[in-house]
Amino acid sequence: MTDRTGDRLFTPAYVLLSVADLGYFTAVGVSVYTLPLYVTGPIGGDRATAGLAFGVFAVSALVLRPFAGRLTDVWGRRPLLVGGALLAALGLVLTAVVDSLALIVALRLLLGVAEAGFIVAGFAALADLAPPARMGEALSYNSLGLYLGLAFGPPLGELLVETSGFTTAWLVAGGISATSALLALGIGETRSAEPVPEGPRKLIHRKAIAPGIGFFTALAAIGGFLTFAALHADAIGMGQASVPLFTYGIVVVVCRVAFAKVSDRFPPLRVGAAALGLMSAGLAVAASWVTPTGLMIGVVLLALGVTFSTPAFFSAIFATASPSERGAASGTASAFIDLGLGGGPILLGLVAQSAGIPWAFAAAAATTLAGAAWTLAQSRRPTLVR
Known part of the structure; x- marks a missing residue:
């Protein structure tokens, strides 16, 4: 088991986990830029099929998240971290050699399996390593890997596609994910040494559902933005289509x-509600001000909201779980990631196809506003206020 001492946060295992996350999400960032253009270009699809290809991974990931959570509580975190990163590498490399939408959808389903294992185990390991009083801080710093990956992955994907083609972009993404698997090997096992309780174990951590609904609305909006930001930037005449994604990632990181x-000093659900309000404002600006300036102002506001959303919601969720329930809590909470990041692009893709991308951003703004109202109401319930 990995050694954890007192209130120290930046242990070798914590740092190594964060670097492994950086590699994994850089590979994801390359695919965020590359996939929609690949589907609407060489594959010959339209915006709706691009949304379908982007979001279909959620089907397999959503089904398997609760089982992954249970397995991390029984087997440990490291097997799923390593296996998930390796499976993602395989799916990304194979994408380079397929030429039909059906095969791309099949590989995206495979990537959903990989994501279920890697992300559920990663969040559970993070909760193991973080001092309880610094959970929000630990989530904030650890998430830098995700957002640096989403900041630099798309420009890397754009560079690779423009200089060497789509095949090279997919192969490089696969290699980066494989490197993350090697890093995860060095983390050690973070699961608590206490015995796993006997008897039947629940797949769903019920106390995570109420805050998870608010988290879902944030993720649905983020999923729609990530899918259509590059296409929208190109449509309104931005010279570099990856600039909004890069700006989004950098603002969140900083x-x-x-x-x-912040999430350790204030009630996290109230922080989450405020974050959703900021996200709604940013998406509304991007939807109504259809110029490069309007898009960039909207991106900054959206990123400011996203800054606080994930640490706030996960802090609220993990506060309800004992050490032996962290895998289940992670699996339940991250299932909302699949529903949002998978379902958001599919549903907003239909809006974009029928009415245009600005209307898709407007629908995302309405969704996050509703989520803010729901989360604020939940923050007033005594059993959920933290």
């Missing part, structure tokens, strides 16, 4: 560092 301790 603000996560600057405001890392």
Whole structure:
């Protein structure tokens, strides 16, 4: 088992986990830029099929998240971290050699299996390693790997596609994910040494559902933005279509560092409600001000909201779980990631296809506003206020 001492946060295992996350999400960032253009270009699809291809991974990931959570509580975190990263590498490499939408959808389903294992185990390991009083801070710093990956992955994907083609982009993404698997091997097992309770174990951590609904609305909006930001930037005449995604990632990274301790100082669900309100404002600006300036202002507001959303919601969720329930809590909470990041692009893709991308952003703004109202109401319930 990995050694954890007192209130120290930046242990070798914590740092190694964060670097492994950086590699995994850089590979994801390459695919975020590459996949929609690949589907609407060489594959010959339209915006709706691009949304379908982007979001279909959620089907397999959603089904398997609760089982992954249970397995991490029984087997440990490291097997799923390593296996998930290796399976993602395989799916990304194979994408380079397929030429039909059906095969791309099949590989995206495989990537959903990989994501279920890697992300559920990663969040559970993070909860193991973080001192309880610094959970929000730990989530904020650890998430830098995700957002740096989403910041630099798309420009890397754009560079690779423009200089070497789609095949090279997929192969490089697969290699980066394989490197993350090697890093995960060095983390050690973080699961508590206490015996796993006997008897039947629940797949769903019920106390995670109420805050998870608010988290879902944030993720649905983020999923729609990630899917259509590059296409929208190109449509309104931005010279570099990856600039909005890069800006989004950088703003989140800088603000996560600057405001890392906010979720530990204020009730996290109230922070989550405020974050959703900021996200709604940013998406509304991007939807109504259809120029490069409007898009960039909207991106900054959206990123400011996202800065606080994930640490706030996960802090609220893990506060309801004992050490032996962290895998189940992670599996339940991250199932909402699949529903949001998978379902959001599919549903908003239909809106974009029928009415245009600005209307898809407007629908996302309405969704996050409803989520803010729901989360604020939940924060007033005594059993959920933290």
